[in-house]
Amino acid sequence: MVPVQFITHTTATIGYEDSAMLALRGGCKWIQLRMKNASDDEVEPIAVRLLEQCRKNQATFILDDRVELCKKIKADGVHLGKHDMPVDEAREVLGHDFIIGGTANTIDDIRQLKRLSADYVGCGPFRFTTTKEKLSPVIGLEGYKQIMQQVEHEALRIPICAIGGIELDDVMPILETGVHGIAVSGAILRADDPVQMMQSFLNADK
Secondary structure (H helix, E strand, C coil), X not given: CCCEEEECXXXXXXXXXXXXXXXXXXXXXXXXXXXXXXXXXXXXHHHHHHHHXXXXXXXEEXXXXXXXXXXXXXXXXXXXXXXXXXXXXXXXXXXXXXXXXXXXXXXXXXXXXXXXXXXXXEECCCCCCCCCCCCCCCCHHHHHHHHHXXXXXXXXXXXXXXXXXXXXXXXXXXXXXXXXXXXXXXXHHCCCCHHHHHHHHHCCCC
């Protein structure tokens, strides 16, 4: 099974919570709740409900950015973008019982995240995507190949997850670069049947 992270998003008919539930119904085992422009008060009730659903489905539940809220509700961890709290500061708040992921665009970013004690790296974007603001330079397959060769050469033992505009046909070529997993959002929610599309991503290696 392909390691797939689902990052919540919205469409005209699907809300953040519903998007996560569709991914869970499709068998996804890693949900990240990202509600960038919402307050903690808006996010907390949704996060609490999704944490309960992730527990029921043996799925990992990650909050985007919100370190204090993660600690409060005892989510599994946080994902920190380049403009969020630094990973080492988050580690001081959360300790080592929580997962902390970081965003990277280059091998230098990955080295830095490893030094700061990140548990995994979301590396992207693979291609242009409208679900992410302040997009970094596109990496593409060749970029992932070069990054993963350097990761192996330097023995940087940290899981790398590709992210950004990934479609179903991209999954195997990306994994063949040595990347450990993928993150998806729009490709699931734009599908006629999001649950079936998630299942297709998870089984793309079969």
